Amino acid sequence: MTEPTILLSPRKPAVSAQGGILEVLVRVQAPDQPAGTQAQVSSKRLALVVDRSGSMGGQPLAEALRCVTHIANCMTPADQMSVVVYDDKVNVLVPLSPVKSVDAVRQALAHIESGGSTDLFAGWQAGARQLEGGVDTTISRVILLSDGQANHGLCEVTEIERHCRELLARGVSTTTVGLGRGFNEDLMIAMARAGGGQQYYGQTADDLFDSFDEELQLLQALCLQKLEIKLMPAPGVIIEPVGMVQQTPNGAYRLSDLAWGAESWLMLRLHISPSALGDTRDLLAATLQATAMDGQSVTAHAAMLRLPAVAQADHAALSADDAVQNRLQEVEFAQASQALRELVQRGDIGAARAMMSELEKRFAQHPWLRDKLQRLRTLAEQDPQMMSKEVRFSAMRMSSRLSTKSETPYSQDETESAMPAFLRKKVEEGRGRNRSDKPIT
Numbered sequence: 001m002t003e004p005t006i007l008l009s010p011r012k013p014a015v016s017a018q019g020g021i022l023e024v025l026v027r028v029q030a031p032d033q034p035a036g037t038q039a040q041v042s043s044k045r046l047a048l049v050v051d052r053s054g055s056m057g058g059q060p061l062a063e064a065l066r067c068v069t070h071i072a073n074c075m076t077p078a079d080q081m082s083v084v085v086y087d088d089k090v091n092v093l094v095p096l097s098p099v100k101s102v103d104a105v106r107q108a109l110a111h112i113e114s115g116g117s118t119d120l121f122a123g124w125q126a127g128a129r130q131l132e133g134g135v136d137t138t139i140s141r142v143i144l145l146s147d148g149q150a151n152h153g154l155c156e157v158t159e160i161e162r163h164c165r166e167l168l169a170r171g172v173s174t175t176t177v178g179l180g181r182g183f184n185e186d187l188m189i190a191m192a193r194a195g196g197g198q199q200y201y202g203q204t205a206d207d208l209f210d211s212f213d214e215e216l217q218l219l220q221a222l223c224l225q226k227l228e229i230k231l232m233p234a235p236g237v238i239i240e241p242v243g244m245v246q247q248t249p250n251g252a253y254r255l256s257d258l259a260w261g262a263e264s265w266l267m268l269r270l271h272i273s274p275s276a277l278g279d280t281r282d283l284l285a286a287t288l289q290a291t292a293m294d295g296q297s298v299t300a301h302a303a304m305l306r307l308p309a310v311a312q313a314d315h316a317a318l319s320a321d322d323a324v325q326n327r328l329q330e331v332e333f334a335q336a337s338q339a340l341r342e343l344v345q346r347g348d349i350g351a352a353r354a355m356m357s358e359l360e361k362r363f364a365q366h367p368w369l370r371d372k373l374q375r376l377r378t379l380a381e382q383d384p385q386m387m388s389k390e391v392r393f394s395a396m397r398m399s400s401r402l403s404t405k406s407e408t409p410y411s412q413d414e415t416e417s418a419m420p421a422f423l424r425k426k427v428e429e430g431r432g433r434n435r436s437d438k439p440i441t
Contacts, residue, residue, distance in 0.1 A: 004224065004258065005029045006286050006302035011324045014308045015281050016315040019274040023242070024305065025324045026231070026266040028288055029405050030223050033260035042293045043078040044139050044219055045096065046071065047127035050112075051146035051179075053087040057114035059204075060147045060180045065109045066205040067145060067177070067212065072106075074216050075099040082130040083108065086123030087116030088152045096130045119153035120146055121160055124174070124191070131172045137294055139219050140172040141197060147180035150187060157187050164195035168226075173197045175215060177208065181385060185392045193246060193396075196226070196257065201393055201430045203386075210432035214421035218402075221259035221420065224290040224298060228252040229266065234282035234304065236273035243267055243331030244399040258290070259422065262402045267331045275309035282306055323407065329366045333359070334395035340376075341391040344384050352380055368410040371427045379428075386430065393429040 011023040048071060050064050068083060075081055075098075083094035083105065093108045127142040134140040154160060164174050174195025176188040180203055192199035198218070200211035230252045233239050241247070245266065246254040255264040268284075275281045286302040310318075336359060343352040356377050363369040372394060379387035402422055414424040415432070 003298055003300045004031070004288065004290070006229075006288055006300055008284055008286065008302050008305040009321060009324050010283075010305065010307060011320050011328065012315065012318045013321075014310045014315055014318060015272055015275065015283070016312045017275050017277040017279075017309040018312045019272050020312075020315075022270045022272060022283075022307075023324060023328050024268045024270055024284060025321075025327055026229065026268060026286060026302075028227060028229065028255060028258060028264045028300075030258045030260050030262055033221075033223070042137055042139050042219075042222070043080070044075070044141070045080045045131055045134055046075075047082040047084060047096065047130045047142045049084045049086065049123045049127035049142060049144045051087070051118060051120065051123065051148060052085045052112055052114050052116075053118040053148055054115050055118070055148045055182060056180075061112065061114050063203075063205040063208075064145045064147075064179055065112065067179075067208055068109060069102060069106050070205065070209070071143070071212055071216070072099050072102045074212070081105075082127065084123060084127045084130065085112055086119055086126065087114070088119045089116065090119070090122050090126045092126060092130065117152040118146070118148045118150055120144070120148075120150035120187075121154040121163070122152075124160075125163070128167050128172055128174075132170075134171055139222065139293075141219070142167075142172065142174045142195070143177065143197075143215070144174065144188075144191070145177045145179055146188070147178070147183050149182065149184045157190055160187070161190050161194040164191050168194070168196040173225075175199070177201065177211065178389070179203070179208070185389050189392065189396055199393065199396060201389055202432065203430070207430060207432045210415060210421060210424075210426070214424075217420050218257070218259060218422040221262075221422070222257055222293060223260045224258040224292060227255040227258060227264060227288065227290045229255060230287045230289070231268070232285045232287070233270070234284065237283055238271040239284070240269040240271060241266065242269050242328070243334055244396065252289070256400050256402055259402060259420070261405065262423065263405050263407075264402060265327065267327055277309060277311060279309045280306050281309050326366060329363055329369060330398040333363055333366075333369050333372075334398040336362075337391045337395050341388050341395075344380060344388045344391070347384075349380060349384065353377070356380070368425050371413065375427050390428060390430055397429055 007027040009025040082096040131140040175197035178201035202208040288300040413427040
C-alpha cells in the first residue's frame, strides 16, 4: 500500500519570539482506497461475548441477543463468528466457525436464560481463546456486551486492562458494548482502550444499530492497525499532549486504527523557549510505525516543523487555523466534561447546570459541541444516570475519533448521513436512529 501521510498543522503559522505556547494538530492520513480492492478486505473473526447474569433478566438479555443475530446477519461467507455467554459460569454456544445460517445462530440463542453473578473477565477470556491462532491477514476481535458490574472472578480494572493489552499484542482486539443502565462505563471504556477496539453504549438493540453499523463498516474499511507515533521535539521545546492520550512504554503515542481515506490524529501543546526575532524555529518531527492489514510493517516520517519567530503583538494578531482550533476545542471539551460528570455523579445538579452554562459560552462557536451540551442539559434534568454515561462516552469520542481528510463543517446531527458510520458526528453517542426500514431481528 501507499504509505500514510503525516501532517503537522500548527494553530498559528508562526511562534512568538518571546516564547510561549503553540498547539499543533498531528494528523496521520491514509490514502484513498485503491480501485479494485473492495473485494480484498480482510476477513473478520469475531467472538461475541454476552452477559447473561441475573441483572440481564428480561429485556436486557433479549436486546443483547437481538444484537448478536443482527451481527450474524451482517457477516460474509469469508468471516467467522463465535458466541459465548456467561454469568458466573461460561458457555461457548457457537464455536468459531463461518456463519452459514443466521437461523442456526438464533436457535442456539433460543434457550438462554439469565441468572448468576457477573464473571465478566472469564467471559471475555473465553471469547479471546476462541480467536487464538489467527493469521495476519484476518481481523480478530472480541465484542463484549454487558449490562452490569464485574462482581465475580477477576474484577480489578488494571489487571483486566493488562490482559486486554497483552491480547492486542497477539493480534486480538477488544470492543465493548454497555447495554442498559447499570454497566460500569469506566471498566468498559478501559478494556476497549487497552484492547485497541471501540466503545459503545445504548439501552436497546435499536439504540445500538448505529454502533454495530459503525463497528462493521470500520472493520471492513481498515488499512492500518497498531499505529504508534514517536514525537521528536527540537531543543527548547517541551511536548504536552492534550486530551485522553495513550502513551506506550517506549514513549510513543498510540492512535486509532486507520481506515482508507480517513485521518487519525493527536493534539499537542508545545511549550517553546524564546527565539531571536526573525529566526526560523525548529519545533517538531514525527515518525509513525503501524501494521498493514496483510501484517506488513509500515513506517512514515514527518519532516521537522519549522516556523518563523515574530514579535509577540504580531503573533497575537495572527488568525488561528479553523481545523486546528475546532479539534482543540473538542479535546478541551473532553477534559472539561469530566468535571461535569463528577458533579452529576455527586448529585449536585445545580452546580452541573451552572457549569453547563459556562461550557455553552466557552464553546458557543463550535456547533457540534453546542448541540451536545444542549442534549446533556436535557439528560441532566431527565436522567442524570444516563447523562453521566453520555459525558464519558462523548469525551472518548472527542479524543479519539477518526475524521475525513477534508472535514466539512458540522451543521446538524449526522446520524442519518450517507457518510461511513465511523466518520459521523452524533449529538448523543448512546442513541441510534429509528431503523423501521431495516429492523434488527
